[in-house]
Amino acid sequence: MIRILFLGDIVGEPGRKAVIRRVPVFLKERGVDFVIVNGENSAAGRGITAKIAIDLLRAGVAVITTGDHVWDQRETASYIETEPRLLRPINYPDGAPGNGSIILDTAKGKIGVLNVQGRTFMQPILDNPFPAASIEVDRMRLETPVIIVDMHSETTSEKIAMGRFLDGRVSAVFGTHTHVQTADEKILPNGTGFLCDAGMCGPEHSCLGREPEPIIKRFMDNLPGQFPVAKWPVRLCGVIVQVDPNTGRALSIERVSEMVEEA
Amino acid sequence: MIRILFLGDIVGEPGRKAVIRRVPVFLKERGVDFVIVNGENSAAGRGITAKIAIDLLRAGVAVITTGDHVWDQRETASYIETEPRLLRPINYPDGAPGNGSIILDTAKGKIGVLNVQGRTFMQPILDNPFPAASIEVDRMRLETPVIIVDMHSETTSEKIAMGRFLDGRVSAVFGTHTHVQTADEKILPNGTGFLCDAGMCGPEHSCLGREPEPIIKRFMDNLPGQFPVAKWPVRLCGVIVQVDPNTGRALSIERVSEMVEEA
Amino acid sequence: MIRILFLGDIVGEPGRKAVIRRVPVFLKERGVDFVIVNGENSAAGRGITAKIAIDLLRAGVAVITTGDHVWDQRETASYIETEPRLLRPINYPDGAPGNGSIILDTAKGKIGVLNVQGRTFMQPILDNPFPAASIEVDRMRLETPVIIVDMHSETTSEKIAMGRFLDGRVSAVFGTHTHVQTADEKILPNGTGFLCDAGMCGPEHSCLGREPEPIIKRFMDNLPGQFPVAKWPVRLCGVIVQVDPNTGRALSIERVSEMVEEA
Amino acid sequence: MIRILFLGDIVGEPGRKAVIRRVPVFLKERGVDFVIVNGENSAAGRGITAKIAIDLLRAGVAVITTGDHVWDQRETASYIETEPRLLRPINYPDGAPGNGSIILDTAKGKIGVLNVQGRTFMQPILDNPFPAASIEVDRMRLETPVIIVDMHSETTSEKIAMGRFLDGRVSAVFGTHTHVQTADEKILPNGTGFLCDAGMCGPEHSCLGREPEPIIKRFMDNLPGQFPVAKWPVRLCGVIVQVDPNTGRALSIERVSEMVEEA
Ligand SMILES: [Fe+2]
Ligand SMILES: [Fe+2]
Ligand SMILES: [Fe+2]
Ligand SMILES: [Fe+2]
Ligand SMILES: [Fe+2]
Ligand SMILES: [Fe+2]
Ligand SMILES: [Fe+2]
Ligand SMILES: [Fe+2]
DSSP states (O other): OEEEEEEOEEBHHHHHHHHHHHHHHHHHHSOOOEEEEEOTBTTTTSOOOHHHHHHHHHTTOOEEEOOTTTTSSTTHHHHHHHOTTBBOOTTSOTTOSSBSEEEEEETTEEEEEEEEEOOTTOSSOOSOHHHHHHHHHHHHHTTOSOEEEEEEOSOHHHHHHHHHHHBTTBSEEEEESSOSOBSOOEEOTTSOEEESOOOEEEESSSBTTBOHHHHHHHHHHOOOOOOOBOOSOEEEEEEEEEEOTTTOOEEEEEEEEEEEOOO | OEEEEEEOEEBHHHHHHHHHHHHHHHHHHSOOOEEEEEOTBTTTTSOOOHHHHHHHHHTTOOEEEOOTTTTSSTTHHHHHHHOTTBBOOTTSOTTOSSBSEEEEEETTEEEEEEEEEOOTTOSSOOSOHHHHHHHHHHHHHTTOSOEEEEEEOSOHHHHHHHHHHHBTTBSEEEEESSOSOBSOOEEOTTSOEEESOOOEEEESSSBTTBOHHHHHHHHHHOOOOOOOBOOSOEEEEEEEEEEOTTTOOEEEEEEEEEEEOOO | OEEEEEEOEEBHHHHHHHHHHHHHHHHHHSOOOEEEEEOTBTTTTSOOOHHHHHHHHHTTOOEEEOOTTTTSSTTHHHHHHHOTTBBOOTTSOTTOSSBSEEEEEETTEEEEEEEEEOOTTOSSOOSOHHHHHHHHHHHHHTTOSOEEEEEEOSOHHHHHHHHHHHBTTBSEEEEESSOSOBSOOEEOTTSOEEESOOOEEEESSSBTTBOHHHHHHHHHHOOOOOOOBOOSOEEEEEEEEEEOTTTOOEEEEEEEEEEEOOO | OEEEEEEOEEBHHHHHHHHHHHHHHHHHHSOOOEEEEEOTBTTTTSOOOHHHHHHHHHTTOOEEEOOTTTTSSTTHHHHTTTOTTBBOOTTSOTTOSSBSEEEEEETTEEEEEEEEEOOTTOSSOOSOHHHHHHHHHHHHHTTOSOEEEEEEOSOHHHHHHHHHHHBTTBSEEEEESSOSOBSOOEEOTTSOEEESOOOEEEESSSBTTBOHHHHHHHHHHOOOOOOOBOOSOEEEEEEEEEEOTTTOOEEEEEEEEEEEOOO
């Protein structure tokens, strides 16, 4: 049995510090074998830098997924070419920097991770994620049945459809992007674990990781503003799925949601 | 102390039958004093009819809220004028049929319910929900501090901003519309209960209450189709908030998510 | 030299009657060799029927293009399989009914027509129109350099980008969908004729072919309504491009905008 | 009779230089009494600066309107408070910097200018432009019947609806924002001049004023990029409306579209 921890969008310095502090605990004390995090907001809420990716990987993260904010930091387009453990959505047109999937060897066998982005209410409009994910899953299954999918998407309908679409072909489909964890964890009829959104690793007293007041003001006055990342404490949100390494089926799924105080 | 049950979007016949069967149980056996449901998808997934509203009210529902699907059934525009317990979003321009709020007398004092609709990624584009809600809350608080808000909205950011905006002025802000329950129930710093989305009262094996296969097909081929409501069993999703009737503050908040089999 | 008339979205009965009456005049008296019309709103503003398509073809129309309204009439999905002169956007995923392009023999040589749909602010979200158009143009150019493209799209930026993208590879790119003719007719640097939107063949005193009052009311009250097609007279809008049959280059481009009174 | 020149969105340095050079010619040689320009893209394509506004006003521009790009330059929020001839859309919530309308005394009487922004496919979502415009027009008509409206909006339907809505109450409604001039200039039944989009004062060989290649690349690869303003020559697009100063009715309307070479 493989225990995989998947953490939702990391927001800003508090979010990444909390992740870096807690990931070793999950690996050493809580029986987790493999850690995936979505890092698209780890650099002050906008994208990810090489330094941050390195820090996350050194802390024990195996794979970093992203989403619509993947290119927010200019250096990412070149850095991603050098670091295959940093993914961008698979459904970019051919020729985009980096990769949308990876398969890593572990002590418990090969584990694949696939990153895909939805299109409803999202920018930019990428290629259709359904055939793109299907083709890549077929390819990955030649090597391993243990595959975790990060479906980065705004609407519940597109995420649930992806979960049902890949049910039985991957170990789990976890949504990201809304920064709020959903309470619908389940194992779908054909054995795929599912959670509509993993939630966020970021400041608890916030609006998607940012100070709420400027966001409220923006909704009120429609004027531009600054939207700083909020402060500690952090809530670390994600999900642990236990997977049968022979079949790739999810055996159990459990939400993770824990408060982390500033050190 | 007042115990209020708020149930998310009811979808189709299975959803409303489950609600009608379970609401009396909540009222008689589980100490609930007041029941609010979002009924915007109760008529085959599209809107609500007079007959359905009457059935829900007769089962013990006190107030029915709605959202972007409120007018899907043509009869609603006239029926809503005769039934003040059926709400539409408050932030329609002046002159819209029906009302966006109501205050009801109960054995435990007056309880107000306010329905408001977000604008990000939503159609139609209504008036700004923030000042609309603020003004109505001010008015309602002249009569009672016990106020429950249904914020019908697509994005987590707009729902969280509304929760924070009204924190301390209403008893609870509950999101609806995404049909997936979130796991972020909390009492905000100034005493307002909050849940980003209450979830759905509809078929468990579904995509937002509808059969998944036609939805997946639609994402794949982009062609029109039929999207029938799925079958039993139903998951009944919502939240119970306990409110201090003197201050209107939320004392506790608890998610509800229970499976209901066909009778 | 080939003279090709391209007419914008036909709206409702007035629109199609005007087109049916005027097309023979263009063919017989005004030196036009080939007529293309966009018929996506010809059936009471929503889609097209077999009967209407037959009437248009019998009047002398060579090819009918469409857009986001192509499937509004249920019969279209089967009819389009029997009538190759009725096109739907090429960038539907594989397996969609019908075709997105056609090449027809004429007395002046082969003429190709390609229909493609933009994605910005459009539903459904089809495959990327740029590579889809590029591949199809390559294929068509094996048979003829005379190719007219209907780029059905909301934004000026996506239409202009398509024009520039195909400049030198097709005879003309004409936008449709906004129902308002633009005044930017030109021959691009490499010989492709361009007009950002051909405009509409529909009621002059209207909002996109429909009675203005219910549309205004909708913008004011955000309530559902009926939006009937407006009445005569019709303005018939389009463009005439003269093409060198040997090179496919546009030699001249001229907007068409004429009033047609009820017979 | 008053002759008013209205010029569409000025893009970048070429656009504003062309406007500054040509406005005096319109005023001195072509009988124009009053010049309005939309300046929302005059600062390198993004917003407007104090210096640019001053240069435009010194060249003879009477009023500068804007739109969704009004706040792109940070200094605008403070500068607009000092310069009433620089407008922002009227339908910002109360408290926004600056004003959405102005009435100026001229040798031919008072002339009012109103700036309003549509909501369909536009960010931010402002208050409903229809009642906002109606109320402001009522107020302005207490002083003068000569009123020109800049309706800054994406869709043809919202712009046409605004034209019909204000028909008979203002002298003209001119759309802006799409950067492509439409060919539908007309006088509406009750005397209001109308043009769905005035077009752009910016580089002719461009995509909305910017170099086409990076825009095409963006549509192809969905990756971020730089989108520099294109080079000379400029096409100066707008409209001249002749207004009866006593009734405010439009007597004639004529599109302006002229090429301006670099000096
Ligand atoms: Fe994110
Ligand atoms: Fe995201
Ligand atoms: Fe709903
Ligand atoms: Fe809804
Ligand atoms: Fe159309
Ligand atoms: Fe269309
Ligand atoms: Fe602009
Ligand atoms: Fe604009």
